[in-house]
Amino acid sequence: MASCTLFSACQNSRLMIGDKMEWMNELDEITAYGREHQIPILMDESLSLIKKILKEYEHPRFLEIGTAIGRTSLMAASIDPSVRVVTIERDEDMIRQAEENFKNSPYAAQITFLKGDAREVEIPEGPYDVIFIDAAKSQYKRFFERVSPMLAENGVIISDNMFFHGLVEHPERTHNRHTKGLIRRLKQYTDYLTSLDGFETSILDIGDGVALTRRINHA
Numbered sequence: 363m364a365s366c367t368l369f370s371a372c373q374n375s376r377l378m379i380g381d382k383m384e385w386m387n388e389l390d391e392i393t394a395y396g397r398e399h400q401i402p403i404l405m406d407e408s409l410s411l412i413k414k415i416l417k418e419y420e421h422p423r424f425l426e427i428g429t430a431i432g433r434t435s436l437m438a439a440s441i442d443p444s445v446r447v448v449t450i451e452r453d454e455d456m457i458r459q460a461e462e463n464f465k466n467s468p469y470a471a472q473i474t475f476l477k478g479d480a481r482e483v484e485i486p487e488g489p490y491d492v493i494f495i496d497a498a499k500s501q502y503k504r505f506f507e508r509v510s511p512m513l514a515e516n517g518v519i520i521s522d523n524m525f526f527h528g529l530v531e532h533p534e535r536t537h538n539r540h541t542k543g544l545i546r547r548l549k550q551y552t553d554y555l556t557s558l559d560g561f562e563t564s565i566l567d568i569g570d571g572v573a574l575t576r577r578i579n580h581a
């Protein structure tokens with residue numbers, strides 16, 4: 363199948379709806395589209411980690427903050443029909459594209475798409491086995507405070523972009539004030555996660571840096 367350069371062109375390959383195996387090609391096209399249009403989709407290594415973690419649960423419930431064009435939600439839903447996905451996006455253009463991608467996929471019934479700001483939108487209370495924080499970096503702590511009470515007992519919260527393209531380790535590489543502010547917020551977020559009571563956090567050198575935060579069960 364030819365790869366599509368325009369989002370609308372991607373809509374020509376709907377013949378395969380219902381055929382989940384073949385629909386994986388469409389997921390590749392969504393990935394290619396995202397890369398081509400500089401949409402900040404997740405790095406493959408981090409996506410593989412999320413898929414691996416989701417497979418640890420029997421009927422995984424996945425909450426994602428920051429949908430973009432829906433690639434990770436679709437990948438998660440494609441793992442197994444028992445996976446339930448709730449994903450949140452506030453940008454209108456992303457919402458339009460993700461909505462199209464969900465609607466035209468065989469996974470629409472597994473995905474609840476919440477449109478609005480993740481700090482405010484009403485979120486079905488869960489519990490969620492895997493929560494993925496991948497939206498505005500400056501707000502990670504607020505997202506965490508909001509969603510951590512929705513985490514299942516043996517659940518995990520994954521935060522992406524903890525290294526912020528290597529700039530967290532090497533802040534001298536940027537002179538942009540906004541970027542410097544984000545780096546500071548990400549460092550504060552790391553300190554916050556690693557000092558939290560009742561949770562254990564590991565920072566993994568995967569993709570752009572991934573924080574895995576699990577509840578500590580005092581059995």
Ligand SMILES: C[S@@+](CC[C@H](N)C(=O)[O-])C[C@H]1O[C@@H](n2cnc3c(N)ncnc32)[C@H](O)[C@@H]1O
Pocket residue numbers: 402403404426427428429430431432433434435450451452453456478479480481496497498501
């Ligand atoms: C890095 S992209 C998400 C990529 C996606 N998770 C994936 O794996 O392909 C971040 C997205 O978060 C959205 N976003 C940023 N702040 C948000 C907020 N407060 N509430 C909801 N969405 C937000 C942005 O519009 C953007 O589409």
